[in-house]
Amino acid sequence: MNHPFHTNEQGHLVVGGVDTIDLAKKYGTPLFVYDVSLIRKNARAFVNTFKQAGVSAQVAYASKAFSSIAMLQVAKQENLSLDVVSQGELYTALQAGFPVDRIHLHGNNKSFEELSMAVQHEIGCIVLDNFYEIELLSDILEKQGRTMDVLLRVTPGIEAHTHDYILTGNEDSKFGFDLANGQAEQAFEMLQEMDSIHVIGLHCHIGSQIFETDGFVMAVRRLFETLGEWKREYGYRSKVLNLGGGFGIRYTAEDEPLPLDGYVDALVDEVQKQVDFHGMEFPEIWIEPGRAIVGNTAVTLYRTGSIKDIPGVRKYVSVDGGMTDNLRPALYQAKYDAVIANKADAPLTEKVSIAGKCCESGDMLIWDMEVPEVEYGDILAVYSTGAYGYSMSNHYNRFPKAAVVFAEQGEDQLVIQRESYEDLTRNDLPYGIKERV
Numbered sequence: 001m002n003h004p005f006h007t008n009e010q011g012h013l014v015v016g017g018v019d020t021i022d023l024a025k026k027y028g029t030p031l032f033v034y035d036v037s038l039i040r041k042n043a044r045a046f047v048n049t050f051k052q053a054g055v056s057a058q059v060a061y062a063s064k065a066f067s068s069i070a071m072l073q074v075a076k077q078e079n080l081s082l083d084v085v086s087q088g089e090l091y092t093a094l095q096a097g098f099p100v101d102r103i104h105l106h107g108n109n110k111s112f113e114e115l116s117m118a119v120q121h122e123i124g125c126i127v128l129d130n131f132y133e134i135e136l137l138s139d140i141l142e143k144q145g146r147t148m149d150v151l152l153r154v155t156p157g158i159e160a161h162t163h164d165y166i167l168t169g170n171e172d173s174k175f176g177f178d179l180a181n182g183q184a185e186q187a188f189e190m191l192q193e194m195d196s197i198h199v200i201g202l203h204c205h206i207g208s209q210i211f212e213t214d215g216f217v218m219a220v221r222r223l224f225e226t227l228g229e230w231k232r233e234y235g236y237r238s239k240v241l242n243l244g245g246g247f248g249i250r251y252t253a254e255d256e257p258l259p260l261d262g263y264v265d266a267l268v269d270e271v272q273k274q275v276d277f278h279g280m281e282f283p284e285i286w287i288e289p290g291r292a293i294v295g296n297t298a299v300t301l302y303r304t305g306s307i308k309d310i311p312g313v314r315k316y317v318s319v320d321g322g323m324t325d326n327l328r329p330a331l332y333q334a335k336y337d338a339v340i341a342n343k344a345d346a347p348l349t350e351k352v353s354i355a356g357k358c359c360e361s362g363d364m365l366i367w368d369m370e371v372p373e374v375e376y377g378d379i380l381a382v383y384s385t386g387a388y389g390y391s392m393s394n395h396y397n398r399f400p401k402a403a404v405v406f407a408e409q410g411e412d413q414l415v416i417q418r419e420s421y422e423d424l425t426r427n428d429l430p431y432g433i434k435e436r437v
């Protein structure tokens with residue numbers, strides 16, 4: 001199966017040293033279960049590879065992949081930095097006690113409130129995305145009498161091979177300043193005039209779920225071309241080069257990601273070449289992995305319900321969650337592997353398709369997977385749901401959001417409670433205007 005979990009003597013799937021069937025009974029389903037030791041392992045793989053290469057770096061966990069107070073506490077323990085893209089993600093980071101100097105704020109439409117909160121809490125860096133933000137930030141800094149380090153997000157015009165919906169680095173993009181049409185340079189010139197804003201370097205993000213290093217290498221070259229020009233024209237020295245996230249993971253056997261240190265080594269090698277070529281100092285390298293830190297560290301547990309067999313066509317097995325806790329199959333046609341967690345060692349005897357519970361034909365989690373005989377009440381564990389699962393969950397059909405459990409070395413702990421029906425209607429207000437006939 002090639003997923004990082006094993007089974008116990010009862011043939012049950014074990015995550016973080018805990019029997020998933022016990023977890024389903026204890027906390028109910030749908031349930032996200034993270035193996036925290038795997039989160040640590042992934043984080044350390046990135047951090048240590050930079051250390052071994054002798055490169056000063058920040059590995060900023062992209063919290064959009066999965067943000068919660070417990071998750072950010074683990075990120076802090078592992079000496080990660082943090083990429084936040086909204087006031088909500090920033091608020092969560094502050095609640096988790098994340099060190100502010102290691103928080104970076106992103107976003108293509110940062111609001112006055114978001115920027116003000118970031119400035120007020122003196123976060124480490126703001127990644128500037130557009131001209132509008134330059135004005136807004138400089139006004140806020142002036143009012144608060146503070147200064148801020150920024151990176152300029154640029155679009156280097158490189159297409160990473162991935163699904164169209166998650167391509168963010170090409171030129172026809174809502175993100176960042178274009179390198180090709182001179183907008184990046186124009187922004188840079190404007191910022192040189194401002195005492196309150198310090199441009200400490202450039203940022204780019206070329207896409208997500210990337211399996212090769214070519215795109216990253218090309219991005220490094222392109223950014224250094226620009227930095228070379230700015231060095232000659234303005235005597236500019238870049239302290240930081242942020243190459244974004246996008247490091248791919250394995251969802252199914254079709255995916256062949258590199259080991260995490262493979263991506264880092266390729267980046268470091270290319271930066272070294274460029275530094276030598278342009279006669280520059282080696283910058284600090286920042287990266288922003290989300291999926292590669294948490295993606296393969298969790299499973300989602302569901303209970304199987306109704307089974308519809310259409311002889312000669314298909315057998316549908318419905319589960320008690322779906323596109324409300326995992327939007328990726330419906331949104332990107334993303335593929336997942338799964339196992340019947342209470343029969344994990346049983347021989348595979350039939351093919352079924354796993355349907356979600358939402359009132360929508362597109363709510364299918366997995367097509368045509370091989371399983372042992374499935375019965376009502378089995379526990380299905382879908383692998384690799386740690387990134388963009390809970391974080392993209394929603395209330396369609398008014399399903400309460402699932403619970404999240406962290407398991408580590410045989411112990412388990414609830415870290416996000418299951419929503420109640422009271423939670424669902426908490427913000428609803430009755431209509432109070434008198435009926436007009």
Ligand code: LLP
Pocket residue numbers: 062065083106166168205207208209244245246247288289290291292328387388
């Ligand atoms: N940095 C920036 C600026 C980003 O835009 C992203 C992802 C990341 C870092 C983290 O990328 P990662 O390492 O996780 O690939 N919802 C989609 C993914 C959207 C990613 C958007 N930006 C999905 O479920 O596949």
